[in-house]
Amino acid sequence: MSTTETTTATETTTLQKGYVGQSVPRREDKRLVEGQGVFFDDVKRHGMGYLHFVRSPYAHARIQSVDVSAALALPGVYGTLTGDEVAILTDPFFQIAADPGGQVKDYALAVGKVRYLGEPVAAVVAETRELARDAAELVEVDYEPLEVVVDARASLEDGAPVLHEDCGGNLSYTGVWEWGDVDGAFAEADHVVSISQLHFDRFNSTPLELDGALVEWNRGTGQWAITTNNQFPGFAVIMMAPAMRVGTDKLRMITQDIGGGFGNKITSHPQLVACCLLARKLNRPVQWTEWRTDFHQSMSHGNERWFLDTEVAVQSDGTMTAFRTKAIDDAGAYLRYEPLGGVIWSQVAPGMYRWRNLRLEFTQAMTNKAPVSPNRGYSRMQHLWFTERIIDIVAQELGFDRVELRKRNYVQPEDMPYETPNGCVYDSGDYPRALDLALELIGYDTVEQRRAEAVERGKLLGVGIGSTLDSGTNNFGQSQLLNPELQFSGNNEVATVKLDIFGEIVVTLGTTPQGQGHETTAAQVVADILGCDVDLVHVRAGHDSYWNSHAGFSGTYASQFAVTGLGAVKGAADELAEQMKTLASMVFQCPIEAIELADGFARIAENHEAALPFMALGAIPNANNAGFPVDPPPMNARFVFRPQFDVPDKEKKFGNLTLTYAMQIHACVVEVDPETGVYEIVDYAAVDDCGVRINPQIVEGQVMGATAHAIGAAMFESFVYDDEGNLLTPNFYDYHVPHALDMPPLKTSSVESPSPFTPLGTKGMGEGGGGGIHCVCAALQDALRAAGGALVTDSHNPYHRVWDMLRHPERSRDTVEVVKQ
Amino acid sequence: MLLREVGYARPATVEEALSLLAGNDGARALAGGQTLLNVMKQRAASPEVLVDLGKLAELRLVGVQGMTLDIGAMVTLSALMRSSEVEVSRPILAEVAATVADVQVRNRGTLGGNICVNDPTNHFPPLLVALDATMTILSEDGERTVSVEDFFVGVFETAVREGELLTRVSVPAGGGGDGMSGVTLGAHGTYIANAAASVDDGRWRIALGCVAAVPVRATLVESRLSGVDVDEADVRAAVEGLGETLDPPSDVHASADYRRSLTETSVVRAVLQAAERASG
Amino acid sequence: MSVNEPITSAVVTVTVNGTESEHEVPVRRLLVHFLRDDLDLTGTHIGCDTGSCGACTVHLDGVAVKSCAVLAVQADGATVMTVEGLAGEELTPLQRSFHEHHGLQCGYCTPGMLMSASALLAENPSPSEDEVKVALQGNICRCTGYWNIVEAVVAVGKGEAA
CATH class of the missing domain: 3.30.365.10 (Aldehyde oxidase/xanthine dehydrogenase, molybdopterin binding domain)
Incomplete structure (x- = not known):
């Protein structure tokens, strides 16, 4: 049973009545019902090695030693990574917290201590998945178990075992x-x-697909291509790049389909760093698939x-x-x-x-x-x-x-x-x-x-x-209400809408949907603005930072696509519409106001005979631009949507x-x-x-x-x-x-x-x-x-x-x- | 998810299977694999050799011989649900099979596997105790039968010794009335507590799952109910105090006390179901 | 074909989605990994490590099974159908019904759901809502809450899929 009613009639949308508001069946579905979706674990590369993490069997212990020699001796094992190496090769992840939480030292693998059961202590890469696990079992870790605290109330009491000595206690923020x-x-x-x-x-919310990645290191350019299901790549690279002592552009984040996220796939950056380090160390693609028990224990x-x-x-x-x-x-x-x-x-x-x-x-x-x-x-x-x-x-x-x-x-x-x-x-x-x-x-x-x-x-x-x-x-x-030193504020999302040479409308998003139907809803918005059939709008599946259609807050999290994502799509589509009308007005030598976009044409509103199909508009700047006295508009619009916000008042915690x-x-x-x-x-x-x-x-x-x-x-x-x-x-x-x-x-x-x-x-x-x-x-x-x-x-x-x-x-x-x- | 290295054989006859089981240290019979392979994925068990019983058609037979219903150890739970012999002679077996896990598991999982695993939360161990089943076990030395009481030895342990194979489960055909009741973790999920009851001519057999390593007979309740034409008040009176005699485990799904209470309720409900069927 | 002596790797002959082929596989390789990694049929998914989620459901000799709880070597001589084998030129009514009823969101459980549902429909062409739920009980979906999936399967039985 389903009913709807509209209350306040604050009409803010300027769209003509069209696809928006209709239950257009999702265009993502066809590939998914045919088993042709591309999830990270579906991507393979020649010579890739499979990564398996050695995980702590203790909730709290000092690591006395890690011996990988037996694992390395197993035929088919490509290499290993330990916490000691990580501590040399990377800096601790940037902490959002001010002190005392700001003193937490967090790395891709446990360094010195483990602090929860299932924490990755070392990693092994081998020729097959099964072999990687065999080798992981051969890594010998000597632990000195420490007293454990699992109750947050007890952890704040005097005398409770302390997880991070640098913090002086277990308090992260108050x-x-x-x-x-x-x-x-x-x-x-x-x-x-x-x-x-x-x-x-x-x-x-236990998404059905677990975390993972295929990481390729390009020795020539010093760049990693990371095919993953992290749902907030903007955040991931902000965490990863400084820790790895590289610029954010060295981390190319790629995603097509993601098997559910629910926020749970925001914080996979430690494991991704371990994959990056191993891909570089071994100079081969490294594939990591997390299993269900790993996820429950550690993520x-x-x-x-x-x-x-x-x-x-x-x-x-x-x-x-x-x-x-x-x-x-x-x-x-x-x-x-x-x-x-x-x-x-x-x-x-x-x-x-x-x-x-x-x-x-x-x-x-x-x-x-x-x-x-x-x-x-x-x-x-x-x-x-x-x-x-x-x-x-x-x-x-x-x-x-x-x-x-x-x-x-x-x-x-x-x-x-x-x-x-x-x-x-x-x-x-x-x-x-x-x-x-x-x-x-x-x-x-x-x-x-x-x-x-x-x-x-x-x-x-x-x-x-x-x-x-x-x-x-x-x-x-709002993060500054916790830590006044932080330099984050506002929000943004990016979309690019272009008209290609044969009149195809191509939309590129910055988001990383996990089933929310962004390809469908973005197409609905664009089709309405450009006055064309929704099927003419091609929305690229997934996210790739090579597409230059992303910003620092890009991703799919925290209930915002319909505002920031589609705000960016609308902004870019409006800009493209303006470019299309401008070009049509140049061709017809009429004022831009006389042009309308409808039925897949840019035409003079009063004279439908004077109509340019999208194909003609797309061809002009791309392939047929001689004779124009001024540059034709590029038929390509990138729009960054930015909601209007002020920085909240830190004293009053108000805003x-x-x-x-x-x-x-x-x-x-x-x-x-x-x-x-x-x-x-x-x-x-x-x-x-x-x-x-x-x-x-x-x-x-x-x-x-x-x-x-x-x-x-x-x-x-x-x-x-x-x-x-x-x-x-x-x-x-x-x-x-x-x-x-x-x-x-x-x-x-x-x-x-x-x-x-x-x-x-x-x-x-x-x-x-x-x-x-x-x-x-x-x-x-x-x-x-x-x-x-x-x-x-x-x-x-x-x-x-x-x-x-x-x-x-x-x-x-x-x-x-x-x-x- | 990833198994340790393991050997594998797929015998064509029961004799070959017995010889493989006897001739290889650490060999284990692979029935439907719906528990064993999952345990191996966790690397909680790592047999040296799996002897796949999948091709042994003779272990997939269901038949009624006189007053006995014989079920081959490799009969899947789905086959149990569809068997006309089971439906006619002991329908509770099909009814319970239908509540084990899900379609895919029932399509592979077998009756023999379910009881040889003897996970204390499994459905069939207590049910077969209530039904007074007999197990036929084969080895190269010949065949022996074991009463259901002697079959379950400990958690994941049964009377089937190394080199032996459970081939058949037999239960009396007919019977008066059977019932099974319990509380699961979600619909068709793992049992938290359960009880199976069977009555024939005023004689009761009641078995409890989930409270110990092996199914526990509620003998005192059985004798209290013996020969009585039961109503709910009688049953509740008979079950009174049962919980105190049990020493069930505490775990994440139930404390020992909660399990005691659930077990009492399960007995009441199973007995009433069996009684109703016996009278209907 | 019987195997009389223990082996740790085997040549298996399987017919997958109508195509027969031979492969050497280690005994310990699960059918799901064989399908995904050796045959590159990545439509069959993995969502757990306890045989609980059903994302890896395929038809083995026409019967729905979890391919994570079957060894590849056990499929020797068998016929396997995966989600890739469902549609021909056109989507099946079941696939179309999932699309029309919004029976999928992230699409990760979908292949397993489709294989369980198609096995049900092969046996019972017009299932009731309860019969559909029973048939899908071995398949976890974390996006949809199952309502639209159940509706999609019931609709196929009623001939409502376009």
């Missing part, structure tokens, strides 16, 4: 974020609710976060005036993209609510676990879950209706654009309307009747809501951190078996508002994907460590991800509130803000009201946790108190 008059709001509050501990669990976990000593100020009418809390974030063993999570959450500091007084003490700790990296909904998901938990816990404890409490406190449509207490600007949206739609889809008005029916079947039924924002198009200036705020409301109904804690989602609805939808089918697909990730995270997916730092869910055998039979029925709907700030009225979307995680938590809490009234204080609720809540509701109830009645 800061107080406070806006409004928090103390005043609490003094005037009618009620204060305190929640001693909430926990957002560690998981990630890209999502940020685990604790919220301690939360207090919420509430007026007797339900108006929420303030909250304060202490967040402790677990970065794992290295700061690969961190501590950016320490600021990203503040894009959505008050969630979807009109909280004006907030205080959040953010502390990030390092532990002997895999390093974290962005994961769909990065850092906002944790925070939005927290704000939603507040709403439902306060509602239950003070006796408010959850729907009414939300509607009372939501930022209202008439408030838009709405400036949050920390200077972010929510561009548009109608949250109450979207909530109504979601509740309608799950039949909210019949819930009590269904609850009674469920009781007769021995089941506990509950309904839950998760309302979230999908903030998109980062202002990278606009993201350009757009898409929104999703999720609602679901669960049934719990009170005897076992086993539960099932029996009804589910997701309502999305991402402004103008270029391609509704693709948007809906993103909503579905975000929903599936959320359901997985809520019910099944968790990276669980034991006290020795062993990962107990190291692959799909124990880390269960939802399969087809695990999925509930889904209903989707949408609202369209165009963004007033973007060229096409679009908003970045796709992350979903973890809305589904919260709606499952809330539905469980609702179901358990009739069985002891446990409060859900964890984002991840496998069956055993639900069973515990049924047996011991007091354990969670005791963590919540109404301090002021």
Whole structure:
């Protein structure tokens, strides 16, 4: 089921009615359904060697020695690389953090110490994949095991084992974020609710394709060609080039198809450097494929976060005036993209609510676990879950209706654009309307009747809501709120649109899509602007830095293509249209204003007989340019889209951190078996508002994907460590991800509130803000009201946790108190 | 993902298979490979030689001899699901086969492989205990039969010794009523706890998976239920206290206590299912 | 053909997508690596190392199997079909239906999904939604949440694919 309605009619797009807004079937699909996609592991080169990493079996240990002689002696082994070599050949990666986190020394391979289980210690390259692994087993590493710390709270205590001695402890970043008059709001509050501990669990979205690369070293030019699936090549080269002591142009980043990313493929730069060093050392192409267990043990976990000593100020009418809390974030063993999570959450500091007084003490700790990296909904998901938990816990404890409490406190449509207490600007949206739609889809008005029916079947039924924002198009200036020395701000993306010799329109993007359909949506936008059939527009698949269609922030991450990517496409297509009209006006010797682009021609609007086909326009500058008194326009436009941002105020931690705020409301109904804690989602609805939808089918697909990730995270997916730092869910055998039979029925709907700030009225979307995680938590809490009234204080609720809540509701109830009645 | 070097043979007859198993140190029978090859990918097991049973058609037979249903060790779970003999004589086997993993695994995975692996979370070990199965084991010295009770020895260990081959699983055809219940990690996923129950003429056999290295008979519950025309209250009363007698493992999916509780519930549900079928 | 003495490498004869060929392979090579690395049929993918994800699903003698849980040497004398063998000049109705119903995003699980779904349709031309889910239970997709994939397969059975 799918419905759409348009709310505010802020028409910012100037496009004629055409392909934009239609579910044009994706042009990427044909090659993919035929098995003709080109993923990094599909690319082969003559004489290439396969790389296998030797990984640490300890979570924390000193490396006494590494002996590769037995591995090198094995026939078919081409060579090895150790941490000692890496320490000589490279500098530590640049750190985003100021001190103390800035003192972390992070290399392509472990140097001196290992700090998490699975950390690459050495690498072997051999003739076959199997042989490389055989040889890796022959590398002898002598470890001196050290004490391990896996709990972020414990890692900050005195006497905890220290991961990075240079940091003087395990703290990577701490800061107080406070806006409004928090103390005043609490003094005037009618009620204060305190929640001693909430926990957002560690998981990630586990893209089906793992990381990897084929790296070729060109001895003549000193350049590496890196065919990889890194989803943020702009960031990767900024990390890699200085460490390798070369310019960024020495690193040619190439990608065609990527098998899912979800942020998890942003931080593969250490492994890519190891591949580069070996390709140079061995003077042969080096191929690295990561396997599932490697990935689970060592790559890209999502940020685990604790919220301690939360207090919420509430007026007797339900108006929420303030909250304060202490967040402790677990970065794992290295700061690969961190501590950016320490600021990203503040894009959505008050969630979807009109909280004006907030205080959040953010502390990030390092532990002997895999390093974290962005994961769909990065850092906002944790925070939005927290704000939603507040709403439902306060509602239950003070006796408010959850729907009414939300509607009372939501930022209202008439408030838009709405400036949050920390200077972010929510561009548009109608949250109450979207909530109504979601509740309608799950039949909210019949819930009590269904609850009674469920009781007769021995089941506990509950309904839950998760309302979230999908903030998109980062202002990278927010990084300066963590480290004032950083020289990053704003954002950009690049597109090139040209008209080739036979009239082909060729579009080159800077992005690295992983299934978001960029080739399709870019073609829709260009076809509308140039007035031609969408099939005439060829959008190159993938990314190649040789194409000169990229900039420092190029990539596909953080919900922004519809704004920055398509903004660049629109800009370039507008420029090309201007060039085409100019050329036509030169040919017809008429004013440019008389020319229109339509039906695949540049023609005089008043006289369709005077028409130049695109082929003629393309041929003139390219191959038939004699006799022109002035240079014909080049039929080639490169456009850098730059959103308007200021650098935020570092003192007040104030400023606009993201350009757009898409929104999703999720609602679901669960049934719990009170005897076992086993539960099932029996009804589910997701309502999305991402402004103008270029391609509704693709948007809906993103909503579905975000929903599936959320359901997985809520019910099944968790990276669980034991006290020795062993990962107990190291692959799909124990880390269960939802399969087809695990999925509930889904209903989707949408609202369209165009963004007033973007060229096409679009908003970045796709992350979903973890809305589904919260709606499952809330539905469980609702179901358990009739069985002891446990409060859900964890984002991840496998069956055993639900069973515990049924047996011991007091354990969670005791963590919540109404301090002021 | 990448296996260690391994030897391979593909015998054409059972005799050849036995000779290969007896004549090569570290030889291991390769049935469907749906567990063994995956364990080898992790390099958690590295047999010297794999003796591929894939061509041994005689191990793929299903037949009813008198009051016994004989199932060849190499019968795949998909074949079990489709067998008319199974459907007529002991449908629970097909029903349970249909919940093991997924289509692709069932297309390769065999009944013999499932029980010879004896992973405590596997479906068939407790079920076959409840069904009072008999295993036929062959070696160059001849054939022997082992009762299901004696078959499961430890985690990944069975009564099949080096040089021997499990050829056949036999269960009584007919029976009164059978049931199996449990909690899995996701639909058709790995069992966290389970119980299988079978009743014939008022005599019960109940076996528990996931609580020990081998399936555990719930003998006290069996005797409490013996001869009783059960209703839910009786069953719950009979199961009372069962959990305390068990010493199940704690792991990432369930604490020992949770497993005790799930096991009790699984027994109740399996018994009620079996009882209903026995009376229907 | 039987192998009476243990060997560590073998010459295998396989018919893949209608073409028969002979290759020498180490015994330890998995069928999926044989297809991808030796035959260059890179449409068959790898998403896990535990036989859980189904991205490597192919038809072995007409039956859907995970090619990561079969040795290449076990395919000796067999017929294999991979995703590359599905379409002729035109896409099959199943492939078209995935396209029309947005049944794929990144496309990495898609070959395995198509092989599982085509095996189902060969046996059961008009499957119900539940039958499709059962047939696809061995294939993990991390992009779509399965809804559109299930819809795409059901639609083929209803003759809705263009």
